[in-house]
Amino acid sequence: MNDVVLRTVDLGKMYRIGGERQAYRTLRDTLAQAARRPIERIRHPGAAAHTSEMIWALKDVNIELGHGEVLGIIGRNGSGKTTLLKVLSHITEPTVGRAEIRGRVASLLEVGTGFHGELTGRENIQLNGAILGMTRAEIKSKFDEIVEFSEIGHFLDTPVKHYSSGMYVRLAFAVAAHLDPEILIVDEVLAVGDVEFQRKCLGRMGKVAHEGRTVLFVSHNMGAVRNLCSRVIQLTGGRITREGDPQEVTEAYLRDSLVRADSLESVEAAIAALPTDPIFRFQGIVVRQDGRPTLTVRNSEPVEIEIRYSVLERTRGFRVLFDLLDDDHNILLSSHHDDDAQSVLVVEPGEYVSTAFIPADLLAPRSYELRVRARIGNGRWLTNEGVAIPLTAEDTNDINQVFHDMLRPRLRPRIPWRTVRLSESAAYRAGDL
Numbered sequence: 001m002n003d004v005v006l007r008t009v010d011l012g013k014m015y016r017i018g019g020e021r022q023a024y025r026t027l028r029d030t031l032a033q034a035a036r037r038p039i040e041r042i043r044h045p046g047a048a049a050h051t052s053e054m055i056w057a058l059k060d061v062n063i064e065l066g067h068g069e070v071l072g073i074i075g076r077n078g079s080g081k082t083t084l085l086k087v088l089s090h091i092t093e094p095t096v097g098r099a100e101i102r103g104r105v106a107s108l109l110e111v112g113t114g115f116h117g118e119l120t121g122r123e124n125i126q127l128n129g130a131i132l133g134m135t136r137a138e139i140k141s142k143f144d145e146i147v148e149f150s151e152i153g154h155f156l157d158t159p160v161k162h163y164s165s166g167m168y169v170r171l172a173f174a175v176a177a178h179l180d181p182e183i184l185i186v187d188e189v190l191a192v193g194d195v196e197f198q199r200k201c202l203g204r205m206g207k208v209a210h211e212g213r214t215v216l217f218v219s220h221n222m223g224a225v226r227n228l229c230s231r232v233i234q235l236t237g238g239r240i241t242r243e244g245d246p247q248e249v250t251e252a253y254l255r256d257s258l259v260r261a262d263s264l265e266s267v268e269a270a271i272a273a274l275p276t277d278p279i280f281r282f283q284g285i286v287v288r289q290d291g292r293p294t295l296t297v298r299n300s301e302p303v304e305i306e307i308r309y310s311v312l313e314r315t316r317g318f319r320v321l322f323d324l325l326d327d328d329h330n331i332l333l334s335s336h337h338d339d340d341a342q343s344v345l346v347v348e349p350g351e352y353v354s355t356a357f358i359p360a361d362l363l364a365p366r367s368y369e370l371r372v373r374a375r376i377g378n379g380r381w382l383t384n385e386g387v388a389i390p391l392t393a394e395d396t397n398d399i400n401q402v403f404h405d406m407l408r409p410r411l412r413p414r415i416p417w418r419t420v421r422l423s424e425s426a427a428y429r430a431g432d433l
Contacts, residue, residue, distance in 0.1 A: 003066045004102075005182060005214050006088070011061040011097035013083050013238075017053050057083040058238045061097070070205070070215040072229035072246060074222070074253055080238035081218045085187050088216065103182025103214075106132055108173055117161030121152055121171055124160050128175045142178045149200065150174035170197060177204045184208050187218045202228055222250045251329060258371060258388040264293055270387050279315055283308040283351070285372050285387055295389065298396040299365060299412070303358040307337075307372060311347050315376060318347040320354050323371040324391075326410045332368075333411075361414035365395035 058080045065071055073081050086092045088099055089107040115124045125146055129139040147153050150170040152163070160168065177184070186205065202224055209215050209228075219225055225232060225246055232249040234242035242249045261270040271282045288304040289297045297303050307320050321336040337354040338345050373386035397414070 004064055005067055006063065006065040006102070006216075007100045008061050008063045008088075009098050009100070011058055011063075011084075011087065011099060012056060012095050013058040013080075013087060013092065014054055014056050014095040017055055056238050058087070058094070061238075061240060063233070063240075065214050065216075067214060068209055068212045069231065070209045070217060070229045072225040072232040072250075073216060073218045073235065074220070074225060074232060074250065075235035076257070079235040081235055082187055083238070084235070085185050085216065085218060089185055101183065104133055104179070105183045105185060106176045106179040106181035107185040108176040108187065115160050115168070115172070118159055120159055121150075121156045121163070124171065125175055128172070129179070132176060132179050134179055138179075146171075146174045146178050149178070149204070151197070166197075173201055173204075177201075177208070181213065183214045183216070185216045198224075222254060226250055254371075255329065258386055260388045262390060264295055267387065267389060270389075274387070279312055279376075280318070280374050281310040281312070282372075282374070282387070283310060285389065287370065287389065287391065296392045296394060297363070299363040299393040300360055300396040302360045303363075303391075305356045305358070305370070305372075307354045307356075308352070309354075309374065310351055311349050314346065314348055316346050317344045317376050318374070319345075319376075320372070320374045322356060322373070324358070325369045325371065327367045327369070329369075330410065361397065362411060363393035364409050364412035365393055366408065366410070367392050 061080075061084060063071070073084065075081050083092070085107065087094050088101065089105060091107075115128060119127060125143065126139055130136075134142075147156060150167075150173075152167050152171055155163065155167065160171070163171070173186075176186075184205065205215050205217065205228060209230075215228075217225065217229060229246045231244065232242075232246045233240050234249055234253050242252060259270040259273045261267040267285055271285065274282060284306075285308075286293050286306045287295055287297070288306065289301060305322055307322075309320060311318060319336045319338050321334060323334045324332050326332055335356055337356070368391040370389045370391045371386050372389065397412075
């Protein structure tokens, strides 16, 4: 392919973990230790040497990207996503394989990378722009646009050590996004910032892609990945385990990340199996109808979903939610506990119970899956996982069954209809119009 701007060939990165860190040694120290080693083995034959373990953070990664492609990279924490971006950004060298890149690269891997705390926002724009490869003329011509995008104009002449993390990421992203690179590498910058700024970031990355540039986008926000990316890869243990259509790959990833309960009794065990999170804990999930826990419900009556949880530290934009899927894994509806809020909520530490109600006359007689999750508004899934609970709706409606049995709709709400017979004169007048 002549338009390939990024290619990796059998890329791998190995790290050493464990063992004792070696102090600086002279040649004399090295020779003396080599001379002592045989004697130490005779004196202490059973003594184990301090060893370290080698792990592959990346292994056999092969990627090809052309102009204008937006590649989403997903995976659990520790799967190798950031390591891959650091190799492509020339921050670290690969152990094996190679990466071929054509064009200028702009990387935003960590909030405020390259910023100097004692310098003002104005000075850091110039410094960071120069670090990223912008000329003085480029920085000057785009300065006002960068400031406007970052929305920190009021604090432009304040040292950035006084900035909040949100202000840091605004300014850092604004500088990187206005570099006009051939390749933009972005690692979870949406983990900080409010909803409106996230939209601006996504819009900017979309604009970069539409202008024929290439974007590599790492995020735990599956909605953003699906909307922005033309292709997605999933990393597991440093290897590419899935690649293809964003909808299919992200859905498979979310499905695999769920802890599944197959009965009322197993919900508690599923919650206990979730990984711990420093901010959030599920305490219980109960599906009720008529006040009784059940996973088989009548579709003519409302269904209550009660979610009990603990918030361990003050959090902005926290939400619990559920998705209802059919047996083909199509998401039929999704609801958040703060859907009625007019602004992003700040949640204080404490114990909470959120209750949702699926209205009567909505479900069709079929099997569903209820997925209960928690997230922060910036897209980070708390615990990275959720609980999947089977739900079966039985038909207790008095709706005519003929067409519903034939079509098997995924939902079957009771829709109000009104039918009247028009007089001939009224029909003629309507036809004349």
